[in-house]
Amino acid sequence: MEEKEIQNELASIRSLMERSSKFISLSGLSGILAGVYALIAAGLAYNIVYSGSSRVYTRINLHTDPVPLYNLIAIAAVTLLLSVVTGVILTTKKAKRKGQPVWGKISQSLLFHMATPLVTGGIVILIFLFRGYYGIVGPTSLIFYGLSLVSASNFTFTMVKYLGICEIILGLIAACLPGYGLLFWAIGFGVLHIVYGSMMYLKYDR
């Protein structure tokens, strides 16, 4: 067998293995957009929290400083919704372009493995919010999100695993620095998404 033929055979073996077990239609562009939405949201939140005061960004204590909590929750929810919708739309388009099924065994496994840590994290955060522990929201959301990405990465691009690990580390650092939650959110959901989204876009979307 010629070397070229061998390489081709190995390439097709690898391709079959990947196509049958990984969801390759995930859109990197949606990651970039999610990061942009997050940064805009962080900017809005910053204005809300610090409007009217002449202070530069400092630590905030949610128990003593007046913070319009519901506005912040609304901003977070809208950002999340926009990111998810964008992700679904762009991923579906990419799947159609590649002739890959959007909904199947693989994407179902992907969603389940992503949803488990996310839902758990969401419930835990809500429980702690109702008990008055506001400070943990930032760090734990980053950590649970990172865990869900690491888990989901088994069913899609390996790069997602590294994004997940970065989010976990960021969340742990954020846990050591209470009061800077917004800053870490901006980095974790904003900057990191733009970075990884770009890497995925350049490598896989074209």
Next chain:
Amino acid sequence: MSVLMVNDRYDFNSLKELLNTTDGNLASHLKGLEKEEYIIVHKTFLGRKPNTTYESTERGKKAFKQHLDALEQLIKQQKSS
């Protein structure tokens, strides 16, 4: 075999779609693999529709790994000549 190495089970129709081949072509290849005892066939029913899934055997996995090793050897030989 590549597909069955990384998935526990795979059904006939998904294989057909993935490999972009015809019923007959796929069926004859699968028969060959089954004859060599590289795969086992699970025939079940989804409601009233027959659903056939395939699973690789230990023997099949071993043979596949040997195939990959052989390919690797060939590359090494090519490189050194």
